[in-house]
Amino acid sequence: MFNLILFGPPGSGKGTQSEKLIAKYGLKHLSTGDLLRSEISRQTPLGKEAKSIMDKGQLVPDEVVIGMISSALDANPDARGFLFDGFPRTAAQAEALDKLLELKEAPIAAMLALEVSEDELIKRLLKRGETSGRSDDTNEVVIRARITEYHNKTAVVADYYKKFDKVVMVKGEGTIDEIFSRLCTEIDKRA
Ligand code: AMP
Numbered sequence: 220m221f222n223l224i225l226f227g228p229p230g231s232g233k234g235t236q237s238e239k240l241i242a243k244y245g246l247k248h249l250s251t252g253d254l255l256r257s258e259i260s261r262q263t264p265l266g267k268e269a270k271s272i273m274d275k276g277q278l279v280p281d282e283v284v285i286g287m288i289s290s291a292l293d294a295n296p297d298a299r300g301f302l303f304d305g306f307p308r309t310a311a312q313a314e315a316l317d318k319l320l321e322l323k324e325a326p327i328a329a330m331l332a333l334e335v336s337e338d339e340l341i342k343r344l345l346k347r348g349e350t351s352g353r354s355d356d357t358n359e360v361v362i363r364a365r366i367t368e369y370h371n372k373t374a375v376v377a378d379y380y381k382k383f384d385k386v387v388m389v390k391g392e393g394t395i396d397e398i399f400s401r402l403c404t405e406i407d408k409r410a
Contacts, residue, residue: 220325221246221300221410224307225402226377227333228369229362230340230347231391232398236333237304239399244406247295250304251284254291256353273355276364278308278372285315292319300325308373313380328409330380331402333391340366 223246225233234250241248255273258266269279288306295301307313320326335343341362348356355361380386387405391398 224303224330229365230344231333231335233304246300246302247298251306276361281311330386335391
């Protein structure tokens with residue numbers, strides 16, 4: 220099993236690149252943002268609770284996303300590997316993920332961290348908001364709150380994986396294909 224984390228701030232291109240990576244490497248895409256939005260559109264109790272938090276640009280509680288990831292891992296016993304997108308976002312989530320993967324004897328091979336300037340992130344998110352239908356992309360106050368959450372709680376996740384020498388920084392600016400090619404070069408070194 221080959222497991223990767225695609226890491227980076229909101230708007231760094233994780234969703235776009237994930238689609239291309241799962242197609243090329245045959246991995247199962249696990250995006251906690253997508254899983255949460257699916258709960259919201261199905262109007263489940265979890266979705267209703269998560270929506271008000273997501274609309275403020277804050278992180279939903281660790282136990283909620285860890286539970287979702289745990290179920291998704293169990294639901295895909297035959298996967299060749301997983302591409303985690305938007306997860307883990309806190310140190311507690313990273314530790315929980317390692318424990319879950321330990322049970323499967325399938326550790327994280329690498330964390331690919333996309334680097335994008337803050338001006339570019341805000342520009343991209345506001346543009347995405349014109350078509351994404353995501354309420355958290357249309358309001359600059361919420362966008363800035365998401366970036367603040369990233370700096371306060373999520374950036375430390377890279378420090379966690381640095382201890383295990385698993386972090387690979389990748390320039391996240393340029394064309395979609397240029398960035399994809401940089402990611403593939405790094406993955407192919409480790410596959
Ligand atoms: P994303 O689609 O990854 O940009 O996530 C959208 C929103 O979903 C975030 O702003 C958070 O409110 C929530 N979310 C997604 N993934 C996580 C996570 N791993 N931990 C906590 N909240 C999350």
